[in-house]
Amino acid sequence: GDIMYLLMGDIYPEYNEKRIGISNQLVIKAISKATGIETKKIIHEWRVIGDLGRVAEKFTLHKKQATLQSHVLTTEKVLENLRKLPELEGKGTVNKKMGLITELLTSAEPIEAKYLIRTLIGDLRIGIQESTIRESMSGAFFDRDKQASKKIQEAIDKSNDVGIVFEIARKGKLKELEKISLEVGKPIKAMLAQKVVTIKEGFKALGKPCAVEYKYDGFRLLIHKNSDKISLFTRSLENVTNQFPEVVGYVQKYVKGNSFILDSEAVGFDKKTKEYKSFQKISQRIRRKYNIEKLQKELPVEINVFDILYYNGKSQLDEAFEKRTKILRKIITKTPYKLIPSKQIITSSEAKAQEFYKKALEDNQEGVMLKNLKAEYKPGRRVGHMLKINYIKYF
Template identity: 50%
Template structure:
């Protein structure tokens, strides 16, 4: 099964991920997407023509339906969140015409009154909350955006070309606005056309674009360049918190400075310095020091003076101005003017930025 991690690791090492037997109802790692420097860089990586799709500001989910009709929803961390999303279960049950499948999707929030799409942070609590689900479904509605399929009616599709996989979801998904749709897409080899599409995505409140090779297979858990993401120049990385420091004065009682780390080439965590800005003093203003303190207190590994080390469970998006080399930190790099943008509860330490990505960005 795809959830036998020893098998996944062994086959990954042997470059035989295509040999993994997928089984609906069992979570599988999503394919990951490195960043591209721009449209021309995206074409260089994925080739021409390429598929360009909106990069939605939501959270990634893999939705499974087995031969018995049972539907399960997994996050990119492989957590089963089916219970939290009865609305998604209904959308899929009513609008996806297949006996069994595994589809790769983004769940995107929108305002129930204005129908304006919401940023990820506005709906992130739906992943964490296990109570008052019916109320949250009404208060924080979600549209499911389908962009890939890796299993269909008993057949694994991870070795199939992306262009063919896209054609299949166009056939089996009955789109219904504010319930379930396909990712907005163009196929192009013209940079100007793509730039126009990119601008349209940003105007509509989305994060950017995904560029995808039409001939590429699906590689679970891999960042290998079959697809890349295009985002505006505001730079940020997803990093994991590995330590923190207690505040003083009016912030005494809160953890106010946070050690963040990236993923090394061997899977080890490498520190990149401290972040002490971005959080709020009041919960109603956004992610607060109080909320972060509550989460990290449950993960303490050791304490010394005002400092603590914690289990690497909390992932945050960290914005920065630039990257500079630094012998102070084990990564060899530090972020200049770092700021916590948001919590990423849908991501684990295996999903954070890699040292290779840090090095690549630092060289620009």
């Protein structure tokens, strides 16, 4: 299963926050040490080729010193060394990292050196996507059965872990894949919308009636609660719980339920005028890891909850949106400028939807979302049953 991570250019499942975090400079030094070629020459070659992986491949081929400690590289050894890299801290870290990388490079064949270096710098360049892996599993273990592809995708969506899915799929048991479920506290990818230009076009695609909601100019926040533990994740699966202590408080206070996963948008506002601010004005709240108290006073956020993926022990992914939106509106105590359900109307009227869209723009938001009432929640997918209409300036 671990090989799946390497195929995706990683060493852990996607939800894992540990990153290799190696600079190009360190990689250049390691190539130099392993091949005996001076760094100046490596940098020159890199400028010409534009790919450190291919540079490593070239110089491994011309290795000046035939090293005595050459072994056959195994994926176990590669992962063992690479997984030590994020753990290293403190004095002498750079030299230890260098040692781990050089050990692999001196044992590597030229083509192995190429992909090893690309893995280290996070740029594998082989065009393998999740869909490639899904179809490969379906072909290898289920004779390309359409149903199997669907089940494999659902299992990947729920677990965010191609390694685990591979281990189950290789046994050829579809029923086992169905047992993979959402885990509260483990980040999940957000569902994404497709674009349309007009309300009319949106209604045509989704049918009537449909839900029309504000499209907020903030940042996506997936909120997990498991009894007393609350975690907040961004769209890119980064844990930002520590940056938003007040949001943790809002969730405890204004959302009923023992365990849940909510999909929301955090929107900044001016604390004096209560006017909504653009994402750019509050983006530093995600990035800053210090002065949290000062920042939360200067750049307050309101949490606008628009979907629920899991509630009190039960996944809601397969439930219709109209049911999910009812649940979330029932469990939230609407508290403006802290935590509220997203602004929403359910309508068949283009005129009403247009009016609502104008109101969203007046409130400094980006536009509106149109949602099919019968649709499921598809993590990580850009779906045709949720459409966004952004404000377009016509010059």
